[in-house]
Amino acid sequence: MTIGGSIFVIAVGAILYFATNLHVAHVSIDTVGLILMIAGAAGLILGLIQQAMWSKQSRRGVLVEERRDPRDPPAY
Numbered sequence: 001m002t003i004g005g006s007i008f009v010i011a012v013g014a015i016l017y018f019a020t021n022l023h024v025a026h027v028s029i030d031t032v033g034l035i036l037m038i039a040g041a042a043g044l045i046l047g048l049i050q051q052a053m054w055s056k057q058s059r060r061g062v063l064v065e066e067r068r069d070p071r072d073p074p075a076y
Contacts, residue, residue, distance in 0.1 A: 003051070
């Protein structure tokens with residue numbers, strides 16, 4: 001789940017939990033909203049961790065040192 005998707009799921013869960021007075025048979029809308037907020041928060045945390053890992057990998061480059069014989073002509 002992406003960071004944007006996680007924020008969307010948290011927002012939908014908050015709307016269901018705090019802003020609705022629906023009564024559906026055998027389903028608690030408040031519980032569904034709470035579950036969505038928890039799942040969105042977990043997805044947000046995992047997405048941020050994944051992004052931090054990817055940014056570390058992109059910063060960590062391979063340093064290549066080229067050794068040339070000074071008597072060789074320069075390569076253009």
